[in-house]
Amino acid sequence: MADVHPEHAQLQADRIYLGWQYALLHPDPGPAPKRPSPVESPTEPVDPEWVRRERLNEDLLNRPVKIVRAFMAALATLILVLGLTEMLSWSFAAVGVIAAGGIAVFCSYAVHQGDRAVRHRIREREVAGDRLREERDRELFAAQEEHAARYREWAEKKERHDRQLTWYAVAVPDEIDRIDVAGGTLPGWSALITLLGATRLYSGGHLTVLDLSEGAIAKDLIELARRGGDDPLVWVLPTDLPRLDLGATLAPEAFADVLAHVVSVSEEHHTTRDLSFDNAILERVLEVLGESATINQVTAALRALAQVGDPREDLRCGLITATQLDRIGTLFGRGVSDRVVIERAWALESQLRKLETLGSEAVRLPPARLRVVSMDRQAGVFGNRVLGTYVATALTHILRQSPASERPWYHTIIVAGADKLRGDVLDRLMDACETSRTGLVLTYRSLTPTVRERLGRGHAAVTFMRLGNAEDARIASEHVGTEHRLELAQLTETISAAGVGMDGGYISTVGQAEEGDDERDVSRADLKEDITFSTEWGRRATKAMGETERVLHRSREFLVEPHQLQQLPTTSVIVTDATAQGRRVRLADANPAILTFPKTTLGEFDEIKEAVLERVQESKAESREPSPFEDAPPNLGPPPARLDWRRRQ
16 A cells, blocks of 8 residues: 555544654564575586595505506516527416416506596595585575565565655544643744644634743744634734733623732732632722723722822723712721722732723724734733733633533634643633633643642643753653653654744734735645745754755654653653543654655554554455555545635634
8 A cells, every 4th residue: 555645634623633653663674685695616526636636645556556567567578578589488488477467467457446446436526516516506596585585575574664654643632621731942832832723723723822931932823824824813912902802891790800810910828818809899890880891990990999199180081980989989888997998909900000901992803713812022021920811811701601612622722831820710711611612722831839730630631841840850750650661753853953943022913904804815725835834843844854864764762751851852742641541651743844744644653553453454364465555544534635724714
C-alpha cells in the first residue's frame, strides 16, 4: 500500500490535536547482507610444487634401483659380447646374460611401479581437488541462493522502512473537558497554540485566546488565520479597552460579581466573606445606577460612597445624577459600620478605575472565528492582572448564560498564563466550560500550589512541557511516572535548538475593523501551504529539513526523570490522558510545521499499528503474502481540496 501523506487524511472534528509522535512501525533493517565471495582455487588441478616433490622423492628412491639396473644391463651386454667372441663358453654366457638381464628387467619393473604409484597419487589428488571444487561450487551456489533470498527480504524491509510514515498525530478525544499544559517556554506555547488553534479552526470551530503571558504567543496563529481567509479580532489591553464590549450585556447581579472578583486580585487574604461584602456593595450601587450602568459610572458612585473627591465634578460630567447621589448617601446606615463601607468603597474605586474606559467606544465588529485578547507588555503588571481577571470572569458569566453546545469543543478557549489568575476564578471558568461543553486549554508557566490542586482535576488531559524549575520537574515526573520510556526524535532537538524568536507584540485589529466586512477570499486556503509560508515555524522547519536530512530517522530514548524534563526540547510535549484501556503517556512534538512533512499522517500510531496487524492476520488467513506497505489507517476519508476557514460558522 502506498504511503499516507497529510493530505490523504482529514482532520477529525472530534479530536484535539496536540502534536506529532515520532515512531517507526518498521525498524531499520540495517546494512544489506554481504554477498558471499567464492574461495579462490588454484588454476592448476594439483599443485605443481607438490608434484615436483613427489617425483623427486620417487627419483631418490629409484636411484639405487636404476643404478643396479644399469649395471646389470651393462654386465649382460659384456657377457653377451664375451660369448660372441667365444671368450666365454655359450652355456656360461647364456646363464650370465639371463641372470643379469632378469635383474635389470626386475629393476625396470620396480621403477615402473614407482612411477605408476606417483601417477596414481597425483591422480587421486586431482580427483580429490575436483571433488573439493565441486563441493565448493555447490556451497557457493547454495550460499548465493540464500543470499539472494535474504537480500530480497532485506530489500522489502528496507523499502518498507524508507517509505513508512514517521510522524503520527497525537490527539485526545473531544470527550475530554479540559487540557492542562504545565511548564513550557513562550516559543513552545506558540507552537502548541498555533497547532491546536489551526486544527480547531480548520475543523470549523471558533477560538478565543486570552493571552496573559505578555509574549504574543498567538502571532503565528493570527497570521495563519488571516492567510486562510479570516480576519481575526485582536484586542491589546489596556489600549483597546474602550473597544472591548465583553460583559456589556450582563445583568446587574452578574456584573457586580465580575467586578467583585476583579477587585479581589490585589487582596492578600481572599475569603468568601470579602467577596460577599464587595458584591453586596456593588449590587446596591448598580441598583441605584440602573441596568445600563458603565464602569465609569460605577467608579463615580463608589467615589461618592467613599466620600473621595468632589462629587460635583462627576455630576457635571453626567456620570451620576443628583437623585442617584442622594440615594447613594443613604444606602448604608450611619455609625461605625459606615466607616467599614467607606474603606471598602475606596478600595473598590481604586481598583475599578483601571477599567473606567471599558466599552466607551464599542462598535459592532464583523464576525470572526478567531478572537485574541492580550495584555500589553508595556503596561503595569498589576493592571494586566486586573484586566485578565475581568476578561476571564466576564467570559465565565457569558458561558454560564449560554446553552450547551451540540458539538463539544466547537468553541475553544485558550488561557495562556492561567497561573496568574486566582484559583476561584479558574474553578468558575472550568465549571462554566464543562457545563456549556466549551473546550478549555489552560497553560501554566509554573506549578504553584494553586495549579497543583487543579492539575488534571475532573475529566482533563494533562500535558507537560519543559520545566526549568527542579521542584516542578520532580512533581511532573511523579505525575507521569518514572517507569515510562519515551522516544525523542533527533529532528525535534535539531529544529528546537534553532529556536523561534518571540520579538514584537500584537497589532490591534479592532480599531481598523469595519462593520459588515464579512466577505473573505478563501480560494487559496490550504492548511499545509499556509503553515509553510505564514508561520515562523513553517519557514524555519523548511530550512532545517534541508540542512538535517541525515537525521530524519534518528532518535533516542529517555526515562521520565526530573533532569530529563528540565532539558526537554522547546516543542516537546508529554501528553497523558485516561482511556478505557488505561492511562496513556505519549511524547509529541507540537511544532505545527511537521504537518507539512511528507511522512506525516493525521492518524494515530496505535490505530495504524492495529490496522496493520489486522490486515496481516487477514492475509495469513487467506494464505497469501501480506503487502509490505500496509501502514496506512483505514477509512481516513478523501483529501480535502481546500481549507475553508469560514465554513460551518
